[in-house]
Amino acid sequence: MLASLSDNTYKQYNSCIKAWIEYCKNHQYNFMKASVPIIIHFLTGIFEKGARYGTINSHKSALSLLLGDVLDDDRIKRFMKGVFRLRPTKPKYNMTWDPNIVLNYLAGKWPNVDLDLKILSKKTLTLLALVTAHRVQTLSLIKLSNISIQSPTEITIKIPDLIKTSKPNSYQPYLRLPFYDSRPEICPARCIQEYISKTQTLRKNHDYLFISYRRPHSKVTSQTLSHWIKDTLQCSGVNTDIFTAHSTRHAATSTANRSGVNIDIIRKTAGWSDSSSVFAKFYNKEIISVANRFAESILDTCL
Structure with a gap:
């Protein structure tokens, strides 16, 4: 049952459950059995400390592991609705940046063979994040053994490891990176080739694509x-006080949508299911300063 949780979820729930056990200890309650009023009192205490809706909801979810169906009680649902109305969850931003800003900056880091490992590492990763629209967690799982050149036109990458969205009967990410001949200086496939070449003698037995540019x-x-x-975004001129590394997903998918890429292609490329409404709800942003294939639609903004 513990294996059903990802490492990050386990760490998040662990602190929540510790807080619950401490609360029950102070009030002499059985932490494995609790009434709805006790649970609401516990969550209210967290609310009164200034916690936002997401934090309180994490505690509620963690308690469901211990207490089960009691968390489905209508009173708790009503309490959580009240928390949301008092402290609504707001997106960090309702606009996103133009990928052209970052692509133009990266185009200046050329030719790849002359770049030091630090700059080449950040350039390769940022291009991958933009043209695949995948989470950093997914990109961290790329292995050399799963990278192949299927044709002179593209590199393909399989990612069989479990990711955030992995579930029974779901498809694992399959990344396709074009050799972008129109602008070789921002070609993701060429970046990967040079990165692999430059790290070949440094990685020893490490199969993962990305390794530290510092010893060991x-x-x-x-x-x-x-x-x-984030460092690359900042150097490009993107306001990193507002936008995080994850914003590459917003920027890429929003740009692809405005370039006329079919919504099904956007969902498939970014790793959402065919019926997912995540893009429409959270990722389809207006671009500040305002193709048939996802990656090329992003790179074409630099032409």
Whole structure:
């Protein structure tokens, strides 16, 4: 049952459950059995400390692991609705940046063979994030053994490892990176080729694509990759006080949509199901300063 949780969810729930156990200990309650009023009192205490809706909802979800169906009580649902109305969840931004800003900056980092490993690492990762619209977690799982050149026109990458959206009967990510001959300086496939070549003698037995550009050149975490992307955005002129590394998904999918890419292609490329409404609700943003294939629609903005 614990294996049903991802590592990040486990860490998040762990702190919530510790808070619940401490609360029950102080009030002499059985932490494995609790009435609805006790649960609401616990969540109210978290609310009064200034917690937002998402934090309180995380505590509620964590408690459901211990207490089961009691969390489905209408009174708790009413309480959570009240929390939402008092402290509504708001998106960090209702607009996104133009990928052309970042692409033009990366175009200046050329030719790839002359770049040091630090710059080439960040350029390769940021291009991948833009032309695939996948999460950093997904990109951190790319392995050399799953990269192949299927034709002179593209590189394909299989990612069999479990990701955030993995579930029974769902498809794993299959990334397709074009050799973008119109602007080779921002070609993601050429970047990967040069990156693999430059790290070949450094990676030892590491099969993961992205490794540290500092010794001992070991596999890097998704948090480190997020820092790489954020650094690139900042150097490009994107306001990183507002936009995080994850905003590449917003920027890429919104741009593809405005370029006329079919919504089904956008969903498939970014890893959403055919019936998912996530893009329409959260990712379809207006672009500040305002093709048939997703990656090329992003790269074409630089022409």
